[in-house]
Amino acid sequence: MISIEQMPLVLQALPDPVFILTRTGKYVSVFGGRDARYYHDGSGLVGCHIADVVEPEKAAWFLEQIELALETGQLLIREYELSGGDVEGLQDEGPEEPIWFEGRIQALDFQVEGEDVVLWVASNISERHDLEIKLREFGDTDELTGLFNRRKLERDLSLNHEMFDRYAVPTSILMFDIDNLKRINDTLGHYAGDDILMAIGTICRAELRKTDVACRFGGDEFVICLPNTGLENAVHFADRLRECFRRELSRFSTADLVATVSIGVATTVPEDRTYEATLKRADDALYQAKRTGKNRVVAA
Numbered sequence: 297m298i299s300i301e302q303m304p305l306v307l308q309a310l311p312d313p314v315f316i317l318t319r320t321g322k323y324v325s326v327f328g329g330r331d332a333r334y335y336h337d338g339s340g341l342v343g344c345h346i347a348d349v350v351e352p353e354k355a356a357w358f359l360e361q362i363e364l365a366l367e368t369g370q371l372l373i374r375e376y377e378l379s380g381g382d383v384e385g386l387q388d389e390g391p392e393e394p395i396w397f398e399g400r401i402q403a404l405d406f407q408v409e410g411e412d413v414v415l416w417v418a419s420n421i422s423e424r425h426d427l428e429i430k431l432r433e434f435g436d437t438d439e440l441t442g443l444f445n446r447r448k449l450e451r452d453l454s455l456n457h458e459m460f461d462r463y464a465v466p467t468s469i470l471m472f473d474i475d476n477l478k479r480i481n482d483t484l485g486h487y488a489g490d491d492i493l494m495a496i497g498t499i500c501r502a503e504l505r506k507t508d509v510a511c512r513f514g515g516d517e518f519v520i521c522l523p524n525t526g527l528e529n530a531v532h533f534a535d536r537l538r539e540c541f542r543r544e545l546s547r548f549s550t551a552d553l554v555a556t557v558s559i560g561v562a563t564t565v566p567e568d569r570t571y572e573a574t575l576k577r578a579d580d581a582l583y584q585a586k587r588t589g590k591n592r593v594v595a596a
């Protein structure tokens with residue numbers, strides 16, 4: 297057993313910093329943080345309030361988490377970014393660059409100066425965070441829309457083409473492109489264009505079946521793969537989707553600019569030797585939809 301006198305030495309030796317914070321955000325104590333590769337020495341914060349040393353938006357977020365931990369009594373685990381420069385009162389030791397932290401926050405069963413308190417353990421997870429971002433790049437998801445990316449689509453289309461060759465199960469492909477996005481970007485700004493792309497993702501998630509695969513093919517072009525669906529049903533669905541986009545995207549329209557989509561539809565036929573052939577026919581149909589006035593569906 298270690299003695300009560302040894303306890304402070306143990307706490308000081310902890311690699312991750314441990315804060316005791318009151319409900320109103322006062323730093324009552326700071327222990328540990330000995331891993332100087334990762335942390336600024338937080339000892340200068342004792343006696344300060346979060347709101348006095350951290351910029352207002354972040355301070356409000358910290359106070360919310362403390363409140364939640366006290367209310368629920370549960371262990372809260374939160375990720376956040378903070379750099380030494382975000383906190384006044386830190387000495388100039390520790391890393392310069394912003395750090396991603398995992399905070400583990402737990403209510404304590406005692407009060408300090410008449411206030412409820414929490415224990416806040418802050419671990420540096422920057423390396424893990426960078427790795428997660430890299431993994432996402434190699435993954436199947438398009439970051440902006442949350443839809444699948446081209447890599448995933450091509451795998452699925454290839455698999456579905458095999459199903460067609462073996463069992464004659466047809467797959468339909470919808471290829472669509474936002475109308476007039478260039479002018480919308482130029483008029484309303486690139487962020488408005490991004491909002492439209494994100495709205496496309498949301499609509500697809502709401503309208504598609506679990507077995508359908510929607511992906512951002514690149515830029516403002518999207519592809520939806522409908523397994524086990526013939527041409528007639530695919531065209532019917534495409535038209536419903538086109539109308540849904542027209543309705544939902546109307547909030548981005550101005551007097552002389554409408555955000556709609558044009559859709560080309562193709563279904564596997566025996567002449568399609570590879571999925572690329574079906575995709576090419578969908579692309580040609582999309583081109584026709586654009587040429588004949590936009591905001592329409594054309595079947596290959």
Ligand SMILES: Nc1nc2c(ncn2[C@@H]2O[C@H](COP(=O)(O)OP(=O)(O)OP(=O)(O)O)[C@@H](O)[C@H]2O)c(=O)[nH]1
Nearest residue numbers: 473474475476477478479481486489490515516586
């Ligand atoms: N905001 C935003 N715009 C993008 C993104 N990716 C591509 N674009 C823009 O989308 C436009 C697509 O070009 P086009 O398809 O030729 O232009 P369009 O105005 O949609 O023309 P039509 O398709 O003929 O209606 C380009 O101006 C790109 O810069 C993106 O991630 N965000």
